Amino acid sequence: MSGKFAPFDYAAVHADFRLDVPDDFNFAFDVIAKRGRENDKTALIAIDRSGENAVHHSYADLDRRSNSFANALIALGAEKGDFAFVMIPRIVEWYQVLLGCTKTGVVAMPGTNLLTAKDIEYRINRADARLAIVTADHADKVDQIKANCPSLEHLILIGETRDGWSTLEDMCAAVPDTVDRAALPATSADELMLIYFTSGTTSMPKMVGRDHAYALAHSITGDYWMDLREDDVHWTLTDTGWAKAAWGLMYPPLLAGAAVLLYDGEGFDADMHLRIIAEQRVTTFCAPPTIYRVLAQKDLSGADFSSLRHCFGAGEPLNPEAMRSWKAATGCDIYDGYGQTETINIVANFPGMEIRAGSMGKPVPGITVDVIDDDGSIVADDAVGHI
Numbered sequence: 001m002s003g004k005f006a007p008f009d010y011a012a013v014h015a016d017f018r019l020d021v022p023d024d025f026n027f028a029f030d031v032i033a034k035r036g037r038e039n040d041k042t043a044l045i046a047i048d049r050s051g052e053n054a055v056h057h058s059y060a061d062l063d064r065r066s067n068s069f070a071n072a073l074i075a076l077g078a079e080k081g082d083f084a085f086v087m088i089p090r091i092v093e094w095y096q097v098l099l100g101c102t103k104t105g106v107v108a109m110p111g112t113n114l115l116t117a118k119d120i121e122y123r124i125n126r127a128d129a130r131l132a133i134v135t136a137d138h139a140d141k142v143d144q145i146k147a148n149c150p151s152l153e154h155l156i157l158i159g160e161t162r163d164g165w166s167t168l169e170d171m172c173a174a175v176p177d178t179v180d181r182a183a184l185p186a187t188s189a190d191e192l193m194l195i196y197f198t199s200g201t202t203s204m205p206k207m208v209g210r211d212h213a214y215a216l217a218h219s220i221t222g223d224y225w226m227d228l229r230e231d232d233v234h235w236t237l238t239d240t241g242w243a244k245a246a247w248g249l250m251y252p253p254l255l256a257g258a259a260v261l262l263y264d265g266e267g268f269d270a271d272m273h274l275r276i277i278a279e280q281r282v283t284t285f286c287a288p289p290t291i292y293r294v295l296a297q298k299d300l301s302g303a304d305f306s307s308l309r310h311c312f313g314a315g316e317p318l319n320p321e322a323m324r325s326w327k328a329a330t331g332c333d334i335y336d337g338y339g340q341t342e343t344i345n346i347v348a349n350f351p352g353m354e355i356r357a358g359s360m361g362k363p364v365p366g367i368t369v370d371v372i373d374d375d376g377s378i379v380a381d382d383a384v385g386h387i
Helices: 011-018 027-038 059-076 094-102 117-127 137-148 168-173 212-225 242-255 270-279 289-296 320-330
Strands: 042-047 055-059 083-087 107-110 133-134 152-158 192-197 205-212 235-236 259-262 284-286 311-315 332-339
Touching: 027 059, 027 094, 027 212, 027 242, 042 059, 042 094, 055 059, 055 094, 059 094, 083 094, 083 117, 094 168, 094 242, 107 289, 117 137, 133 137, 137 152, 152 168, 192 212, 192 242, 192 270, 205 212, 212 242, 212 311, 212 332, 235 242, 235 270, 242 259, 242 332, 270 289, 289 320
Parallel strands: 042 259, 083 107, 083 133, 107 192, 133 152, 235 259, 235 284, 284 311, 311 332
Antiparallel strands: 042 055, 192 205
């Protein structure tokens, strides 16, 4: 890999930036299927819970699998604009389902794997969802509340059979793994593609809709803050139910043509994660500050970080001690970034930029960020705030 970072002139890029989104942009067709046809390579390195078995899936593999699920949805009677509650851990089927939904215009609503039956009921009823797609670990929760969800018509289970449920594997085996895009309902860049629910910090979780253009807008996240490249092996530690999964497991790395590492582990086993970084030659790494703080307490002198070139974190401020410890062990600074469920990355420390402890950096190209006072006026750069 040539050079640690891809430097850029921040002022010039920020001033001249524009993002052109095709009116009919569809991530599953225009990114995944296109790369599978024209420049196929590893898209996903899926590691099972034991940490011993790694399976490589190419872009063409993801395209075929999502074609099968798109055809299965059509055979089931699902239609563009239907809502599908999705609760799938870090396994390849998460991609198969989300990309298949994207192709058909079915709106996927990923949920964290920590949701209770009551949480699931709330989300299904809030969106009038017609479909629930879950793994066997969560089927009991859906069965407990399905009678309370009048809109729910189709139950799809991953990994085993169960009375009253369709099985993803059987559904996909019964249909072709090719689709004619022209035969599917057309999707527009400004139409709804995905819904995440906020964490519910105040009151109940809120629905956050993301259109098809959102996926392409994440090129800003990947090109600047994450500095992703085609030859990267990228690993973001996140549950698939949070918007951080859209940032780190789906759109930026796959837009860049990188390989995404997906580990189906429970909790945080520091030794296992360090081993995976070394064995899989991870080049770009993103973790919550909590994880960096845990690792800062360990003796990292024997760990192999030789593949790492760029590390970043988001979610909360990172203390300087953890940053220094990580830099001493890996040679990599931790570049902080900020965004919300409703956004792409909007403020970040960029590769090559001087990092100031406690600062989350500068606005990303394409985004204007200002501090606004109580009267709605933009505050001058040299103003000092008071609480």
